Amino acid sequence: MILIISENDDASTDQVLEWLRYYKIKFLRINNNNFFDFFHLAIDSVGKTSFKLKSKISEINNSKISGYWYRRGRLSLSIDLLKEQKIKGLSVSSNSFLINEANSITELIYNEFHNKTKSIGNINENNTNKLVNLKIAKESGLDIPNTWVITSKIELINLLEIHKRLLTKPITQRGLYFENEEINFDGQSNIVNRKHLKLFPDNFPPTLFQNYIHKAFELRIFYFDGELYASAIFSQLDAMTKVDFRNYNFQKPNRTPPFKLPKFLSDSIKVFMRKIKMKSGSLDVLVSTDKKYYFLEVNPIGQFYQVSYPCNYYLERRIAQYFQND
Amino acid sequence: MTRRKLKSLFDSEYQKLPPNVHFLKVNKKLKDEFLYVSIAQNNSLKYYPQDFNKIISPLIQLRNEF
Numbered sequence: 001m002i003l004i005i006s007e008n009d010d011a012s013t014d015q016v017l018e019w020l021r022y023y024k025i026k027f028l029r030i031n032n033n034n035f036f037d038f039f040h041l042a043i044d045s046v047g048k049t050s051f052k053l054k055s056k057i058s059e060i061n062n063s064k065i066s067g068y069w070y071r072r073g074r075l076s077l078s079i080d081l082l083k084e085q086k087i088k089g090l091s092v093s094s095n096s097f098l099i100n101e102a103n104s105i106t107e108l109i110y111n112e113f114h115n116k117t118k119s120i121g122n123i124n125e126n127n128t129n130k131l132v133n134l135k136i137a138k139e140s141g142l143d144i145p146n147t148w149v150i151t152s153k154i155e156l157i158n159l160l161e162i163h164k165r166l167l168t169k170p171i172t173q174r175g176l177y178f179e180n181e182e183i184n185f186d187g188q189s190n191i192v193n194r195k196h197l198k199l200f201p202d203n204f205p206p207t208l209f210q211n212y213i214h215k216a217f218e219l220r221i222f223y224f225d226g227e228l229y230a231s232a233i234f235s236q237l238d239a240m241t242k243v244d245f246r247n248y249n250f251q252k253p254n255r256t257p258p259f260k261l262p263k264f265l266s267d268s269i270k271v272f273m274r275k276i277k278m279k280s281g282s283l284d285v286l287v288s289t290d291k292k293y294y295f296l297e298v299n300p301i302g303q304f305y306q307v308s309y310p311c312n313y314y315l316e317r318r319i320a321q322y323f324q325n326d
Numbered sequence: 327m328t329r330r331k332l333k334s335l336f337d338s339e340y341q342k343l344p345p346n347v348h349f350l351k352v353n354k355k356l357k358d359e360f361l362y363v364s365i366a367q368n369n370s371l372k373y374y375p376q377d378f379n380k381i382i383s384p385l386i387q388l389r390n391e392f
Contacts, residue, residue, distance in 0.1 A: 168346040176347050183352050185332070190349035200345045207344040 002027040002323050003065045003113060005123075007073040012305050012316065016069075019320030028058060028065075032073035036060065038105060049112050051105075053077070067323045068113035070121030072301040075109060077102045118323055120225070120280050125300035128276065130171060130208075133298060136275050141268035142295040145210040145286075153200045156192075156209070165212035166192045173299065213294055219259055219285040222304040222315055223273050225322065228266050229315060231307040232259040232287075258311035265293050273298075282307070 002020065006013040008031040020027050030036075034055050041051040053060040053075075079102050082091045114122050134144045146163075149171065150156060159166060169189040170176065178185050191212060218233040234255045261269075269283060272295070282302030286294045308315035332350050333340050 168349070170344075170346070176343065176350060181355065183335075183354055186351045186353050187349055190346065192346075199348050201341060205342065205344045207346050 001064050002067040002069060002118075003060070004029045004069045004071060005032075005073055005075055005113075006071040007031055008033055010072060012303060013071050015305075015316040016071075016319045019317045020323065023320055023324055025320065025323050028060070030055075030058070030060075030073075030075060032076055034058070035076045035078045038077050038102070041105060041108070049108070051109060051112075053109075062109075062112055065113065066116060067118035068116045068120070069319070069323075070110070070114070070119075070123055070125075072126075074123060075106050077106060120319070120322065121300065125278055125281070126173065128173065128278070128298065128300055130173065130297050133272075133276060134295070137268075137272050137295040140272035140275060141264070142272060143292050144295055145213055148209045149206045150209065151204060151206055153197065153202050153204075156200055157197065159209060160192075160194055160197075163211045164193065166209040167212050168192050168207060168209050171206070171208045213286055214289045215286045216289050216291070217287050219261075219283075219287060219293075220256075220307050221261070221269065221283040221285060222281075222307045222313075223269060223278070223283060223298075224280050224315065224318060226270060227318075228261060228269060229304075229307055229311070229313045230259040230261050231256045231311050256306060256310045258313070262293075269295075 002025060004013060004017070004027055006029060013029065017027060017029060034057070036053040036055045039052040039054065041049070043049050049062065051060075051062055079095075079098050081095045081098060085091045085094075110123050113119065131147070131149075134147055138144050145167075148155075148159060150159070156166075167189055168191075175188060176185060192209065215236050218235055219230050220233055221228055221230045223229075232255075265285070273279075273281065276298070278298065278300055281298045281300045282304055283298045284296040286296055288294060304315050307313060332347055332352055335352065
């Protein structure tokens with residue numbers, strides 16, 4: 001049986017599951033809103049691990065799981081947290097202790113799943129570091145934009161003197177995200193030029209900037225187990241998508257044909273993905289007007305539908321096939 | 327979708343965040359009843375998540391319309 005950890009509304013997971021059904025591969029999908037009660041865990045003297053987790057609708061039995069796909073989301077254990085106690089702060093410390101204890105259990109469980117013979121993805125990859133990845137990308141032979149993390153307006157003014165236009169985005173993968181019943185946040189990368197200076201106080205928390213590269217088009221590349229599937233995104237001629245194609249224009253979508261990567265680029269990407277030990281991920285590459293390829297970032301849990309569907313790559317089928325004959 | 331300034335959500339200490347959060351857009355979510363789309367094949371209703379437009383290509387939306 002293949003265990004899949006995902007999120008309730010992830011359409012790509014739905015599609016992979018349809019292919020798993022087609023190939024008659026048994027699976028168990030867990031979403032982060034499925035809470036599991038933990039019963040026991042044992043590591044015997046030869047290192048064999050067994051554990052028992054049960055939710056209202058399913059049970060995870062490690063011995064029956066032969067393959068694992070960490071798509072996104074998390075394995076959620078039910079924790080009975082303490083109410084506020086008479087001594088101030090005692091409940092906070094106790095609850096933090098309970099959460100850490102539960103996290104240590106789930107960490108081992110993730111590790112067990114990840115070590116299955118057929119395994120894609122790892123929850124730890126969610127913390128993949130954009131700054132470290134830029135360094136590793138360069139070492140792997142990829143071009144990268146100049147990157148600065150600065151804290152003062154003076155430094156920003158000096159950079160704008162030289163580069164005229166900069167790009168800013170969060171240092172972390174997800175950036176500031178918030179969602180409740182009424183609102184959610186959206187938007188990642190933005191151009192900064194002199195007219196934006198008034199938004200910046202004299203000193204500010206560490207903020208990432210990169211030199212703005214004039215792009216001819218963008219590439220979204222899905223890497224899967226040593227294979228590369230690329231789509232060109234002609235986002236440059238649309239003001240809405242010019243800086244970041246993820247500011248989708250649904251009225252007039254960007255053209256996204258398949259793209260054959262030059263060998264030096266695919267070789268470098270393979271080296272890079274091997275170095276960061278990522279078996280699956282979506283890479284953003286910018287092709288400049290002077291025909292250079294700049295690695296921007298890799299997202300381990302990025303959406304690949306926009307590569308798969310318009311380019312007829314059938315990536316969902318490819319992922320399902322990976323688990324055949326496990 | 328209505329856009330709001332991120333700053334308007336904070337009571338205080340907004341300046342402790344990196345200034346590039348200014349560029350984040352605040353989307354007002356749709357009510358659930360607008361997220362059910364009828365599928366022609368069997369005339370059933372299918373629920374689409376809030377972020378449907380982000381994760382599904384516009385092409386598949388067309389497929390549902392036919």
